[in-house]
Every structure is written in C-alpha cells, then in structure tokens.
Amino acid sequence: MMAAAAVVTAARGLRGLVQNLRGCARRYLLSDNVIRLLEFQQKKVALANQLHVSRDQYFKTIKEKLEKNELILKDDLKMLLHLCQTPADVEVAKDVIYRYHAENKNMTFGEFKFGPLFVRLCYELGLDETAEEMVKDQNLMGFFNDATSFSLLMDMLFIKESYERALGVLLEMKNQGIKFSKDTYIMAFAVCYKLNTTESYRICSVLMEESLIRGGFIPRRAYCFAVALAIRQNDVENAQSIYSQIIHTDSNVCHNLHVLLLALSGEHQNLISVLDATFRNSVSKFVKKVSFSQEVMAVVRETVEKNSELQRQCEDICEMLQKSEQITALSLDDMLCHTPVGKKPLSPLLDQRKISRRTFRPLQSALLSE
Numbered sequence: 001m002m003a004a005a006a007v008v009t010a011a012r013g014l015r016g017l018v019q020n021l022r023g024c025a026r027r028y029l030l031s032d033n034v035i036r037l038l039e040f041q042q043k044k045v046a047l048a049n050q051l052h053v054s055r056d057q058y059f060k061t062i063k064e065k066l067e068k069n070e071l072i073l074k075d076d077l078k079m080l081l082h083l084c085q086t087p088a089d090v091e092v093a094k095d096v097i098y099r100y101h102a103e104n105k106n107m108t109f110g111e112f113k114f115g116p117l118f119v120r121l122c123y124e125l126g127l128d129e130t131a132e133e134m135v136k137d138q139n140l141m142g143f144f145n146d147a148t149s150f151s152l153l154m155d156m157l158f159i160k161e162s163y164e165r166a167l168g169v170l171l172e173m174k175n176q177g178i179k180f181s182k183d184t185y186i187m188a189f190a191v192c193y194k195l196n197t198t199e200s201y202r203i204c205s206v207l208m209e210e211s212l213i214r215g216g217f218i219p220r221r222a223y224c225f226a227v228a229l230a231i232r233q234n235d236v237e238n239a240q241s242i243y244s245q246i247i248h249t250d251s252n253v254c255h256n257l258h259v260l261l262l263a264l265s266g267e268h269q270n271l272i273s274v275l276d277a278t279f280r281n282s283v284s285k286f287v288k289k290v291s292f293s294q295e296v297m298a299v300v301r302e303t304v305e306k307n308s309e310l311q312r313q314c315e316d317i318c319e320m321l322q323k324s325e326q327i328t329a330l331s332l333d334d335m336l337c338h339t340p341v342g343k344k345p346l347s348p349l350l351d352q353r354k355i356s357r358r359t360f361r362p363l364q365s366a367l368l369s370e
Contacts, residue, residue, distance in 0.1 A: 031340040115149035147181035154187040189225035253335040
C-alpha cells in the first residue's frame, strides 16, 4: 500500500508529469510495418503506370457503372482506391464502396480486405472524419471486419489528439465484435491513458480483465500505458499489480515505471538498491545503458526528502547517473508515446526463394536452402 507521506511529497512531481501531457509533441504510435503508408503510396504509383486510360477517364467509367447499375468488380474498387488523390475522389470511392458492399455482403473467408486500404487512403489525405463515418456506418457492417482498419483510424485520431473520438472508435469496434490485435490494445490503452478519466480507467481495466480471462495476449507497451494510467489515477497498488504481469521489463520505460512505483509506494531502500544496481550494471560499454527521465527522478527526490540519510544516498546516485549520461530530458510521456521502429527483414537474399530448386517443395527454413 502507498504510504500517505509518499502521496503528499510526490504531489508536485506528479502534477508535473500530468501537465507535461498537454504539451507533448504529436506522434503516431504504430510502426511503419503496421501503417504501411509508403508501401501504399508506391502501389498507387505502380498501378497508375499500368493504367491504359487516363485517371479522369477511369473515374468517368466508374461513375457510368454506378449510374447504369452495373456490377462493381473487386479489381474496379481496388484500382479506384489506388487512384484517389483528392477528397473529391474519395467521395466517389465512398459511393462505389456502398455499391460493392451491397453486392458482396457474403464475402468468403480470405477475400481481399478493402477496409485497411480505404483507411490508409484517408490516413494519407488526412480524412479522419470520413474514415470515422465509414467504419461506424451500420450499412457497411462487415466491410471493416478487421482490427487493422480500426487501429489505423485510432492512430490517426491519436495524432490529432482527438482522444474522445478514438475511444468512440474503440467502443464501436468492440460492439461490432471485431477481435482485438496487439496493436488494438496498444492504441486502446494509450487513448485511455491520454484521457486520464475515471471512465477511461474503468474501460482500460475491463479490457485487460476480459483479455486475461480469454487467455489473450497484451503486449508490453500496452501494459506500460495501463501502469502509467493507474499511477495518474492514484491507484499505485493496482499499478504495481499490472506491472507484475509484464514478462520482459528490460525497456527504458519499464525501468522508469518500476522506479516511480517504488518511490510512490514508499519502498525507499529497494528504490536506492535498484538505482545503484542500474548504475553499476551500466559501467561496461558493452551493456546498453538505462536512461531515467528527469521528471521521474524529481518524484524520487521528493519522496525521500524527509529522510536525510536516504536523501544523501539518492543525491549521490543521481549525481553518478548524471555523469554517466543516464538521466534524460525526455519525459515519461515521451518514452511511452515514442514512434516504434518497424522490424526489418533479416536479409533480402533469404527471402528471394521460397521453393527448393532440388525438390520443388517449399523451403521450411533458410538453413535448408542449398
């Protein structure tokens, strides 16, 4: 349980952490591997070069199909979405989507998913309101039947700091029964953290509990947002419980959250030991150094300021960490809301060949290639 004294002494530092949220830079949370905006734009160029008529003529042909009630084919819609360049083009695409969906409501499993493609188009053009309107339209139930469409839209709204709307998209996704992905949990918990309300905290807790009951997977990054939200809601005991569920805690943000939790719960001796061990383990140049936020260290100092011995030890360790460049100006919010680097392929050569030249069977491993 958090000691009453720790609550009082940490109040100023916590206020700083809360206030910093309002002035943070706008960042997107999903990696380029998920957003795939560059890949989408390259595809647009490639398909435009393959077109045998002008872009305007293609749009004219599609409009005529709509007027004559002709069948809209999958390739028609795919090409159209890749040719859209303006909001006016997207309005035409919306009409085509409604027609296509009406004609193809009973799509078979494995059918091409247009949802992510349309949301990426809106992402590129900054049409968050259009994407939000479409994913919530009950007449299009089943068209956006994937987690990626909703995750991309929430990310778009997160950039614009439209957290209430992002939460509405999350609840719509849940109401439609769309299965959550790891990216969904990251976006959901990040939005709840940013809102920092009693209701958003409740929603975060419910989603976490439901996932644990079903045996679902919640990524570390999502857990970190949940821990930070619990701290900001002054529920340190629950924050500790959530933190204990993180399997791998070797990231900078995890180390900062751990230190912050120790400080707020009054575990000062353990706190000093952890900081000291972190410094000593970082002496080797072959070990990646842990960086602590100035804001977090400010809270740590405030929680020990009434104990002169602990304060002296804390100042000594802080000085050592400062000299070893392990204290950063980045806020805890900066660490939580960083844009991740997507995973790169191991080697282009390993991905060139999928079939064995000898047996003509799929290669099970790069080690089996001759």
